Amino acid sequence: MTQSTEQLKDEISRHYAAQLAQAESCCDEGIYPVEVLSRMPEGVVSFGCGNPVALASMRPGERVLDLGSGAGLDCFLAARQVGPEGSVVGVDFTPDMIERATANARKLHLANVSFRRGDIEALPFEDASFDVVMSNCVVNLAPDKDAVFREAFRVLAPGGRVMVSDILLTRSATEAEMADFALLSGCISGSLPTDEYLGKLTAAGFTGVRVDTEHEPEAGTFWYSGAVSATKPA
Numbered sequence: 001m002t003q004s005t006e007q008l009k010d011e012i013s014r015h016y017a018a019q020l021a022q023a024e025s026c027c028d029e030g031i032y033p034v035e036v037l038s039r040m041p042e043g044v045v046s047f048g049c050g051n052p053v054a055l056a057s058m059r060p061g062e063r064v065l066d067l068g069s070g071a072g073l074d075c076f077l078a079a080r081q082v083g084p085e086g087s088v089v090g091v092d093f094t095p096d097m098i099e100r101a102t103a104n105a106r107k108l109h110l111a112n113v114s115f116r117r118g119d120i121e122a123l124p125f126e127d128a129s130f131d132v133v134m135s136n137c138v139v140n141l142a143p144d145k146d147a148v149f150r151e152a153f154r155v156l157a158p159g160g161r162v163m164v165s166d167i168l169l170t171r172s173a174t175e176a177e178m179a180d181f182a183l184l185s186g187c188i189s190g191s192l193p194t195d196e197y198l199g200k201l202t203a204a205g206f207t208g209v210r211v212d213t214e215h216e217p218e219a220g221t222f223w224y225s226g227a228v229s230a231t232k233p234a
């Protein structure tokens with residue numbers, strides 16, 4: 001990894017620690033149903049662009065990994081779906097996010113959720129240790145998306161699935177857009193055109209790779225929110 005990639009990750013992490021410190025309320029009610037959000041304690045905030053838990057339909061007993069888990073909202077929703085026999089682990093490289101998510105899990109008395117500091121490009125987990133890998137608006141921020149999808153494939157058990165909500169592009173970002181930190185840290189210019197993004201999942205070994213549109217591109221923009229899903233062959 002080059003020095004500049006390390007520096008970029010540090011900057012992104014500091015940006016999200018600052019965002020967390022400023023965040024006041026939970027989430028976009030257009031993404032999560034109001035009744036779901038009303039059950040969350042103060043301190044649970046979302047920086048997501050979709051609702052991967054609703055889309056992944058997790059089953060009781062499943063082991064779930066959330067890439068870039070932030071303050072933990074998606075992990076808490078998944079924990080309810082997988083029940084006490086299942087487990088949910090969130091991984092994030094921002095220490096303040098891990099601290100906040102862990103405190104939130106305690107407030108919710110959820111014993112089947114834990115959070116661990118780590119980089120999604122080099123996951124700190126054994127091979128084949130999860131049934132579902134989900135993520136909400138994070139892969140776009142990773143400089144090495146091939147590594148992210150290779151790692152997701154490695155830690156999934158055969159037959160396991162990925163469910164990723166993310167920003168996708170309708171054209172490549174320009175050099176200037178990629179160099180614009182607000183656009184990059186805002187989850188836009190670090191992403192890829194849809195075909196390129198899906199191609200990286202296929203290259204990592206996944207099958208059944210598809211995208212469903214969560215929110216259409218707004219007029220004048222080159223991005224939209226998509227729900228990307230794929231399976232590791234059994």
Ligand SMILES: C[S@@+](CC[C@H](N)C(=O)[O-])C[C@H]1O[C@@H](n2cnc3c(N)ncnc32)[C@H](O)[C@@H]1O
Pocket residue numbers: 009012013016045046047048049067068069070071072073074091092093094097118119120121135136137138141142187
């Ligand atoms: C846009 S926020 C989304 C957080 C959460 N998924 C949500 O929906 O609220 C991006 C999160 O990804 C984390 N992140 C970004 N790049 C990462 C990486 N390479 N490894 C681990 N975490 C990362 C950030 O620290 C931040 O918490």
